[in-house]
Amino acid sequence: MQFSKSTDYALHALLHLGNSERCNNVGIKELASTLGVSESYLSKIMSKLRQDGLVRAVPGVNGGYELSRSTEQITFLDVIQVIEGRQKLFECSNTDSQQHRLLAEEETAGRDQERSGKCECLVQKVMEGAEQHLHQYLREHTIQSVLDEAFKHGNHETNKK
Amino acid sequence: MQFSKSTDYALHALLHLGNSERCNNVGIKELASTLGVSESYLSKIMSKLRQDGLVRAVPGVNGGYELSRSTEQITFLDVIQVIEGRQKLFECSNTDSQQHRLLAEEETAGRDQERSGKCECLVQKVMEGAEQHLHQYLREHTIQSVLDEAFKHGNHETNKK
DNA sequence: TTATTATGGACACTACAGGTCTATAATAAT
């Protein structure tokens, strides 16, 4: 249960892009060298970010990447979901066991199917809650919010034209 | 980013143990059949739970497993951490990149090393926060809280002596 | 003593993270 390195790279790449909005495009070379990662691997990650609309890419001389939204509109959740996928935190397996009957069946029967066919048991309800809390927190933190913090702490060698 | 199946099994096993506190010991056979999992695999998981002190185990005839604490004192976080380990949600890799200098060095230098050598950057600070929120939520949900919910919803064929 | 039960180790299979390399496509500058 850990975020992958790719998420790490993606976050740092976006932070770099957000930080250097002087000339529009940042090439994979500059990006890879500042992050200390191989160009090969990072380009895959950037490609993913592009497919999900977080960045734009343009080939050719002086090409490279740029953010497709403002930094305030790119949340940690966005980045994480692009890289890690949108699978549930908890995916139940044995819905046909005896356990299931005790914890889920009675409920949906008694409460006569609250909403559509969601059919969620008590365990999943807890896990859903955990996921929602986590997502909410990650939605509240954006690339910009990190950049702001960095500026506050006396780091002023950025955004120089 | 998903909890493993083992966590699923562990939770269900503990729920079953918490639910049947009539005769003290529940064997791996009963446990495995009610969960619909193989005895082989489940026994490994139970072994882990024992090593971390969540359950007690006794071999021999009429042996089996029993909870070593009350159901209110076994939180979702406990179970998850036993199975998934206690690694951080986010583990940074390239602390020697240029990025790192921009986001972390300046801070620890400016704030003159807030606490001991923790040396946490802004990215990690966000992730730490996420982890803390998640943990707090998971700490508030116990085996007992799920069992209580189950009872409330009209399921009364449990705890029969 | 014995039948029963948990435990630990060895092993196999699969999926995926992490990473490299190369050929191709797209673009801007000339």
Added chain:
DNA sequence: ATTATTATAGACCTGTAGTGTCCATAATAA
């Protein structure tokens, strides 16, 4: 139009972790 430059997509490799089985051994209550 050509060319140099850059991103993209695919094939490929490696190691490791999750999932699972099987068996030999240890511990225990009857």
